[in-house]
Amino acid sequence: MLERKLGRRSGGRRALLRSVTTALFKYGRIRTTEIKAKEARAHAERLIALAKRGDLHARRLAAAELLEPAVLQKLFTEIAPKYKDRPGGYTRIVKLGPRRGDAAPMALLELVQ
Secondary structure, three states, X not given: OOOOOOXXXXXXXXXXXXXXXXXXXXXXXXXXXXXXXXXXXXHHHHHHHHXXXXXXXXXXXXXXHOOOHHHHHHHHHHHHHHOOOOOOOOEEEEEEEEOOOOOOEEEEEEEOO
16 A cells, blocks of 8 residues: 655654544544545544454554544444444545645545445
């Protein structure tokens, strides 16, 4: 799998993905650049698959990636049960067009209902 570098070193890239994924689970949808959305989608889908497993090891692996304990609780109690019969495709990316300041392509990353 190709990992996009996002103009950051590995530590900054991991921190960025953790914060974007935490925000996605907290708010249900986030507005970000297309490239960040595509990279965060894979991260979020992996965490939802872990939460669907629901065991202690999966919870600890997810806790290592999420920044807020309340979001971890929400992932395991609200988000994962909603997708129990779905084999994948928990997120959607909607392209929004260029950002005003620097014309970066923007997108909306959201959880599928």
